[in-house]
Amino acid sequence: MSGFANAVYYPQWRVYKGFAPSDLNLSQASHVLYAFVGVNEDGTLRPLDDWADNSIEVDGEEGCLAALAKLKHTHPHLRTLLSVGGASASAEFPALAADPEARETFARACRAFVDEHEMDGIDIDWEHPKDPTEGHDFLHLLYTLRTQLPGPQYLITTALPPGAWVLRNINLAQAAAYLDYLNLMAYDLTGPWTDVAGHQAQLFPPGGDDGSDYPATCRADCNSGVDYCLSNGFPPNKILLGIPAYARYFPGAAGPGHPFEGAGEMDYCDFPDEWVSNAQVDHHAAAAWCSDPEKGFVSFDSPASVRQKARYVRDRGLGGLMYWTGASDRPGPESLVSAGFLGLYEHGEEE
Incomplete structure (x- = not known):
């Protein structure tokens, strides 16, 4: 597979719900990012779930890492990466990144890990550098990692939110190197954490124009993050636009801007069927949603909204799409990974 990336995360904890690495949509995915392994402040790696990684019986192998390596023999187009950190395992990154010796230890440990498990690279999921000092150290971490993982043989990626309040801490042009x-x-x-309900993954503010009819909470958009990256020297073809394979729901709310009581989330694979079949798409925002008697306003991505985002990726010359997570997708015509793949490679008419 060449051209656009269509990358999926595989969290190892999904194996406990009966979802094996082989259950991913491998024919339409280009990269699998294995989440997560933790890190210590001295740069050594630490398992977050050693049983799932190396021992549980899955796909005829011992552990999800061996199962993932096995898949590369039957899907030669596939490139696999180890994702280090994650939202609950990022606390060690600031001290690690600030210490030159720890950075070297980390880079060597990453090289050894990916070679042992037949992987192609590392994804740094430090969520996230919180000030310019940490952003500076983040660049040193990437540089040191690249010395041990030379391209193009090895890949290095990172996951970052689209808000300028995070991205401004990093010299993006240098990171791109x-x-x-x-x-x-x-x-x-x-x-x-927000004061009112709103679309959780919209490309643009709702309703067109600047969304000024809605509260500020509802006007945050992902296109602004793409614009920020591009205007600060990050190449478009290295940006993958993230797709959530889960919903956020807001009981008591009927739409964006409405108050709610007790929000929650649900994986796309666990949706009631009618959420998908009855999904509406705000094409101004590139956001899908539905109303539920119990859950209220439900914000998610549908195949239609993902195809719209894929067209956006093509139009802006971005590198492709990524999904958190590929293990939360639905099969068949309701697959988000499939919708993204088809949207990236088939130049259909706007719906």
């Missing part, structure tokens, strides 16, 4: 892709986490714009 070390990175193959920036996985832009183009979701979680709204949730339990």
Whole structure:
């Protein structure tokens, strides 16, 4: 497979729900990012779930890492990466990145790990450098990692949110010299932490124009993150636009801008069928949604909204799409990974 990336994350904990690496949509995915392994402040790696990684019986192998390596023999187009960190395992990154010796230890440990498990590279999921000092150290970490993982044989990617309040801490033009892709986490714009409900992964403000009819919470958009990256020297073909394979729901809310009581989330594979079949798409925002008697306003991506985002990727010359997670997708015509793949490679008419 060449051209656009269509990258999926595989969290090892999904094996406990009966979802094996072989259950991913491998024919339409280009990269699998294995999530997660943790890191210590001295740069050594630490398992977050050693049983799932190396021992559980899955796909005829011992552990998900061996199962993933096995898949590369039957899907030679596939490139696999180890994702280090994650939202609950990023606390060690600031001290690690600030220490030259720890950075060297980390880079060597990553090289040994990917070689042992027949992987193609590393994804840094430090969520996230919180000030310019940490952003500076982040660049040193990427540079040191690249010395041990030379391209194009090895890949280095990172996952970052689309907000300028994070991206401004990093010299993006310099980061691009070390990175193959920036996985832009183009979701979680709204949730339990916001004051009103809104689309969680919209490309543009709702309703067209600047969305000024809606509260500021509802006007945050992912296109602004793409614009920020491009205007600060990050190449478009290295940006992957993130797709959430889960919903955020807002009980008591009927739409964007409405108050709610107790928001939650649900994986796309666990949706009631009617959420998908009855999904509406705000084509101004590139966002899908539905109303549920119990869950209220439900914000997610549907195949139609993903195809619209894929066209956006083509139009802007971006590198492709990524999905958190490929293990939360639905099969068949409701697959988001499939919708993205077809949208990237088939020049259909706007729906």
